[in-house]
Amino acid sequence: MWKLNIQVSSPVDFPIKFITQNKSVQEKARKVETPKMNSSPVVLNVEDTLENRFLVRRILESEDYSVVDAENALEGIKKAVEINPDLILMDINLPDLDGFTAVTRIRSYDQLRTVPIIALTARTVSNDRERAKAIGCDGYLNKPIDFEELLSAVAHHIAAGHTDEGTVTDREYYLHEQSLTLIGQLEQKITELETAYARLKHLEQAKSDFISVVSHELRTPLTLISSYSQMLQTLPALKSDAAAKEFLGGVSKGASRLQEIINDMVSVIRVELVSRDLKFGPVALRSIIKSIAEEQAETVQERCLTLDLHLPPDLPMINGDSKQLHSALSRIVGNAVKYTPDGGKISVSTQLKTNGTGQFVETIVADTGVGVDLDKQKLIFDKFTTAENVALHSTSKTQFMGGGIGLGLTIAKGVIEAHNGRIWVESEGYDPDNLPGSKFFVLLPTV
Numbered sequence: 080m081w082k083l084n085i086q087v088s089s090p091v092d093f094p095i096k097f098i099t100q101n102k103s104v105q106e107k108a109r110k111v112e113t114p115k116m117n118s119s120p121v122v123l124n125v126e127d128t129l130e131n132r133f134l135v136r137r138i139l140e141s142e143d144y145s146v147v148d149a150e151n152a153l154e155g156i157k158k159a160v161e162i163n164p165d166l167i168l169m170d171i172n173l174p175d176l177d178g179f180t181a182v183t184r185i186r187s188y189d190q191l192r193t194v195p196i197i198a199l200t201a202r203t204v205s206n207d208r209e210r211a212k213a214i215g216c217d218g219y220l221n222k223p224i225d226f227e228e229l230l231s232a233v234a235h236h237i238a239a240g241h242t243d244e245g246t247v248t249d250r251e252y253y254l255h256e257q258s259l260t261l262i263g264q265l266e267q268k269i270t271e272l273e274t275a276y277a278r279l280k281h282l283e284q285a286k287s288d289f290i291s292v293v294s295h296e297l298r299t300p301l302t303l304i305s306s307y308s309q310m311l312q313t314l315p316a317l318k319s320d321a322a323a324k325e326f327l328g329g330v331s332k333g334a335s336r337l338q339e340i341i342n343d344m345v346s347v348i349r350v351e352l353v354s355r356d357l358k359f360g361p362v363a364l365r366s367i368i369k370s371i372a373e374e375q376a377e378t379v380q381e382r383c384l385t386l387d388l389h390l391p392p393d394l395p396m397i398n399g400d401s402k403q404l405h406s407a408l409s410r411i412v413g414n415a416v417k418y419t420p421d422g423g424k425i426s427v428s429t430q431l432k433t434n435g436t437g438q439f440v441e442t443i444v445a446d447t448g449v450g451v452d453l454d455k456q457k458l459i460f461d462k463f464t465t466a467e468n469v470a471l472h473s474t475s476k477t478q479f480m481g482g483g484i485g486l487g488l489t490i491a492k493g494v495i496e497a498h499n500g501r502i503w504v505e506s507e508g509y510d511p512d513n514l515p516g517s518k519f520f521v522l523l524p525t526v
Contacts (some may be wrong), residue, residue, distance in 0.1 A: 080479065083111040092323070100116050120237050122163040125181065126199075127173050135229075142230055152176035153266060157397045159185050164194060166237050171200035171207070175269055176262070179214055185263050186215040195236035199224065217241055265338040284464065297341055305334040357400040357497055361526055364397060364404075364440055365390045368427055371409045374417060382479070388396035389428035395525045397440055399498045404523075407494035409443050410487040411502075419448035420479050420514065439500075442521040449480075450515040451506040459504065460492040499524055 080488075124142050126132045136146045147162055149155035152173045159167060167185065171178035178198060184192050197218035198211040208219045218232050308330040317323045361398045371387055379386045397404075415425045425446045432441045451459060498525040507515040 080461065082231055119143050120165040120372070121145045121147060121162060122166050122168060122233065123147050123149060123155065123159055123162065124168045125149045125152065125170070125178070126170045127151055128170075132379075138226060138229065139327075141235065145367065146231070152181035153269060155181055156184050157193070158410055159191055160188055163190055166233060166395065167194060167196045167443075168233075169196055169198050170209075171198055173200060176265065180265075181260055182214050182216055184266070193197070193241045194296075195239070195241045197232055197236060215241075222494070244501055254511075262501070286310040301334060301337055301341065305331065305338070310336065310358060343490065346455065352498045357403060359398055359400060361396040362395075362401045362404060363397045364408075364523070365392075367401065367405050367408060368429070368442070370405065371412050372427070375412060378416060379425075382416075384416065384419060385424045386419070387424070389426065391429065391431075394429055395431065395438070396439060397523045399523065400524045403494045404498070407491040408444075410491045411521070414487055415444050415446040415448065415519070417479070417481050418517070419446040423447040423514070431525075438525045440525060442523070444519040444521075445516065446518075447514055447516045450509050451513045451517050452502055452509040453506075455509070456504050456506065460488050460502070478510050496525070497519055 093198075100131040101414070117369050122139055124132060124135050124139075126135065126148070127150055132148045134225045139146050141155065147158055147164065149158050152175050155169070155173075169178045173181065173220065176184075178200070182196055182198070185194070185196070187208075189228055195217040196215060198207075199222060201209065201222035211219045217236050217487055220229060220232060308327050311333075312324065312327050313319060366473065368388060368390060372388055375386060385401060412425070412427060419425055425444070427444050428442055429442050433437045447523075492502050500521060501518065502521050504517055505521050
């Protein structure tokens with residue numbers, strides 16, 4: 080006897096194994112034939128797992144059935160209306176609507192009222208069989224499915240057709256009508272959500288494309304401005320002119336700042352690419368953080384800030400891209416510097432954390448700055464989102480509440496997550512007067 084042995088790992092996703100004791104039947108099942116749409120009975124198989132769809136198709140087509148697949152309930156309902164199949168195999172565990180809801184909807188169409196439906200499920204819920212029969216299923220098969228039982232059930236129900244359970248009371252009729260109304264509303268909402276998601280995905284791609292094109296187009300004129308300003312500074316006639324030197328220095332400084340902004344725009348696009356080329360290896364976070372502190376030393380001194388480091392000497396190495404992690408942590412520390420007023424304090428500390436999935440190095444960047452609104456503590460990691468009021472935006476990168484286009488934390492988050500890490504912020508809220516401060520947490524797995 081043949082059996083489809085399905086090892087269940089979750090209600091909607093399970094691998095499949097063929098176990099056979101009949102070689103001749105096995106060879107027949109290997110053949111995948113072209114559906115004979117004019118002569119073969121058509122079976123609609125509504126199943127979300129690819130392996131299951133492929134396997135059932137091979138089994139049924141080996142017995143000259145034509146098989147049409149649907150990956151979810153809504154697609155199954157749509158295809159049932161389009162092709163009017165001879166039989167429907169309905170998985171109960173589906174990602175959008177459950178199979179019972181789909182069956183109820185299918186039975187609401189006049190042309191599908193007599194189509195036999197067999198429910199298939201791997202779950203073990205009491206009264207499922209009775210429920211399936213009550214809503215209009217003609218058969219009910221548990222997984223793992225007996226191969227011969229499946230073929231026998233399909234053949235029997237196609238021959239017998241669907242039979243109603245008898246008269247329906249007024250109460251049952253109105254309850255059925257109400258359930259159809261609710262299902263229709265649910266279908267509409269799901270369709271609206273799918274449409275909105277597709278549009279958001281399109282807009283996100285369009286925004287990324289725009290950033291890529293703009294950053295590329297800005298590079299050429301910026302290179303000319305920077306190059307010519309440097310050439311002008313070397314002219315003998317201008318070397319002795321203090322005002323000209325000051326003006327050209329301002330041009331060079333502005334060009335450099337614009338170059339940093341363009342680099343950020345390019346970086347955020349790279350972070351989004353799945354094929355991002357990270358060069359993994361053992362990385363010492365102590366060294367990276369010390370290097371960042373040295374880079375920030377001038378700004379910290381100018382603004383009378385205090386930057387304290389608390390780095391245990393025995394901190395374990397992590398596996399990562401040293402350059403990218405330096406970039407990410409530098410942006411987080413720079414963010415703390417930006418939103419901490421002159422005379423404030425910033426600290427960077429690390430410690431080893433252990434949970435059920437392994438060991439992690441936790442880095443905490445704390446400041447005594449303006450804080451982050453509770454409703455923005457997730458949004459600040461999105462592109463072009465900043466903690467402060469945009470109307471108060473300053474063009475300075477190092478001064479308190481200084482400039483930026485809202486990409487620094489986005490890039491940092493992308494790098495951290497590319498290392499299988501996490502980043503989040505904790506703060507009592509945004510208050511530039513009482514300065515509640517913020518704490519940024521970064522978790523990175525150890526080697």
